[in-house]
């Protein structure tokens with residue numbers, strides 16, 4: 001069950017985001033609390049990611065596409081995506097997850113392109129407070 005990780009651009013994600021079968025996984029650490037986030041994204045900080053992979057797999061039940069990102073999606077995002085893929089291979093159960101992706105340029109690129117940023121404090125974010133960059 002070799003699985004590759006592909007990249008997705010912000011504009012591709014924006015059009016896919018409305019689909020119910022996609023989950024966005026934010027693996028930034030403290031930055032999420034003060035920089036805002038992509039509406040509806042789940043938060044699994046990279047520093048505790050390995051311990052929480054099984055929780056994540058539970059939480060995304062029914063989703064077939066996971067999109068990981070960190071601030072720039074250069075280190076933490078891709079490495080957490082890889083950890084998830086390795087985990088699914090280890091347990092020999094893909095949990096219905098078909099696509100594992102990384103958001104190009106991460107949250108910073110998303111925000112810099114003027115895409116909607118949510119600044120709610122809800123856990124999990126319900127994605128209803130998205131607004132333009134303030």
Ligand SMILES: [Zn+2]
Nearest residue numbers: 118119120125
């Ligand atoms: Zn939110």
